[in-house]
Amino acid sequence: MDALLLHGGEVYDPEAAGAGGHGALRRADVLLVDGRVAAVGEALSLPEGTRAVDCAGLLVTPGLxxxxxxxxxxxxxxxxxxxxxxxxxxxxxxxxxxxxxxxxxxxxxxxxxxxxxxxxxxxxxxxxxxxxxxxxxxxxxxxxxxxxxxxxxxxxxxxxxxxxxxxxxxxxxxxxxxxxxxxxxxxxxxxxxxxxxxxxxxxxxxxxxxxxxxxxxxxxxxxxxxxxxxxxxxxxxxxxxxxxxxxxxxxxxxxxxxxxxxxxxxxxxxxxxxxxxxxxxxxxxxxxxxxxxxxxxxxxxxxxxxxxxxxxxxxxxxxxxxxxxxxGVGTLRVGAPADVAAFELVAGPVAYADTRGGTFEGSRRLRTALTVRAGVIVHEALKEGRQ
Ligand SMILES: [Zn+2]
The missing domain is CATH 3.20.20.140 (Metal-dependent hydrolases)
Structure with missing residues (x-):
């Protein structure tokens, strides 16, 4: 059994959203087993040999x-x-x-x-x-x-x-x-x-x-x-x-x-x-x-x-x-493909350009920290000290 736990992140589950898209974010663990989402929640029971990745402070979402x-x-x-x-x-x-x-x-x-x-x-x-x-x-x-x-x-x-x-x-x-x-x-x-x-x-x-x-x-x-x-x-x-x-x-x-x-x-x-x-x-x-x-x-x-x-x-x-x-693509439904991403929401001023010479400013940006495709980590840019 191949199991990966994304632990302690702020999980975005689009299907948990209510009217206006709210209510979809909550602190939870995401358990991926054999290429599928096995569970989303807290204090999950883990298969033996589960690898855990510390996602505290990260936004955990379905793979984009x-x-x-x-x-x-x-x-x-x-x-x-x-x-x-x-x-x-x-x-x-x-x-x-x-x-x-x-x-x-x-x-x-x-x-x-x-x-x-x-x-x-x-x-x-x-x-x-x-x-x-x-x-x-x-x-x-x-x-x-x-x-x-x-x-x-x-x-x-x-x-x-x-x-x-x-x-x-x-x-x-x-x-x-x-x-x-x-x-x-x-x-x-x-x-x-x-x-x-x-x-x-x-x-x-x-x-x-x-x-x-x-x-x-x-x-x-x-x-x-x-x-x-x-x-x-x-x-x-x-x-x-x-x-x-x-x-x-x-x-x-x-x-x-x-x-x-x-x-x-x-x-x-x-x-x-x-x-x-x-x-x-x-x-x-x-x-x-x-x-x-x-x-x-x-x-x-x-x-x-x-x-x-x-x-x-x-x-x-x-x-x-x-x-x-x-x-199940685009979701964290149980049984969905284990495609998951984790992002850091980086605070601080950021300058953006459009495609016609215009510019504008933002105050935060998404930075990819982790990408899991079919249960396999395919990108990892976690801060030091994690895992
Ligand atoms: Zn095109």
């Missing part, structure tokens, strides 16, 4: 679930999930369209099936995937946005594909306009899977994008600052956006290299429009801007969100929207 990332190793954008995951407390990445149907086999064999970190994916409507974000858009040539090819790819890899992705913005679609988005919509509907649409410069315009999105679909890059397509104008969130939220459309951060405008975020948060999920959009070109997922989460602490809500946005909520929460 990053709903928007690019982890197709060897592809232009891709970063290695086993390199960026463990030091960031991230145990699950959802790759968002790095691969289309014609490359998914390579992505699967080279990365998904090999990585220790859990990887699931939105399949790009373009068969070539987000092959080169710097040279040309994958949807400029509509021939690549072939619905039958995308359907076949999604069906072949149904155990790994959780939705369909379309980068519906002018810098990706060129003259194809909204057509790729409508094709992606039809494929997602045929499969019964969510559609993730990225927001950038028009076309398509945000109202047309909102009209395309339904309950469970994801609008990613929600705090983007492209002037012709931002989701709030003059302090008011667009009507089409409010209606979409009402319908159950999911609004995801996806910070990335150009998609996080602190002014837009501040304005929308002040209007009460908080994100459903906080994701990094980490990739080879965004690493410097993103840092890691806990840094992106810390930015939302700085912008005034409460700790428990920020944690929910990177654990249970993305797992729910990615269809993985039923298996």
């Amino acid at each position: 679930v990053d709903l928007h990332a690019h982890v197709f190793v060897g592809q232009d954008l891709g970063v290695d999930p086993d390199v960026v995951g463990p030091p960031s407390g991230t145990t699950t990445f959802v790759d968002t369209g790095s691969a289309g149907a014609h490359l998914f086999g390579a992505f699967r064999r080279g990365t998904i099936d090999r990585a220790g970190t859990r990887v699931r994916a939105f399949l790009n409507i373009s068969s070539i995937g987000a092959t080169s974000i710097l040279l040309a858009g994958e949807l400029e040539n509509l021939a690549y946005a072939n619905e039958d090819v995308c359907l076949a790819g999604a069906r072949e890899h149904a155990d790994r594909v959780i939705g369909i992705k379309v980068r519906a913005s002018g810098n990706v679609v060129g003259r194809s306009g909204a057509e790729p988005m409508h094709r992606a919509r039809r494929v997602a509907d045929t499969l019964g899977l969510p559609l993730m649409v990225h927001l950038g410069p028009a076309p398509p315009g945000s109202d047309e994008i909102m009209a395309t999105l339904r309950k469970g679909d994801v609008l990613t890059h929600c705090y983007t600052g492209f002037e012709d397509n931002r989701l709030s104008v003059g302090g008011r969130v667009r009507e089409s956006v409010l209606e979409a939220r009402e319908r159950g459309v999911v609004f995801d951060v996806a910070h990335g290299m150009s998609a996080f405008d602190a002014e837009v975020a501040t304005e929308m948060l002040a209007a009460g429009f908080r994100p459903d999920t906080i994701s990094s959009d980490v990739h080879a070109y965004s690493l410097d801007a993103v840092g890691d997922l806990p840094t992106v989460m810390s930015k939302f602490l700085a912008l005034g969100m409460e700790l428990e809500e920020v944690l929910a946005c990177a654990t249970l909520k993305p797992a729910l929207h990615a269809g993985m929460a039923a298996d």
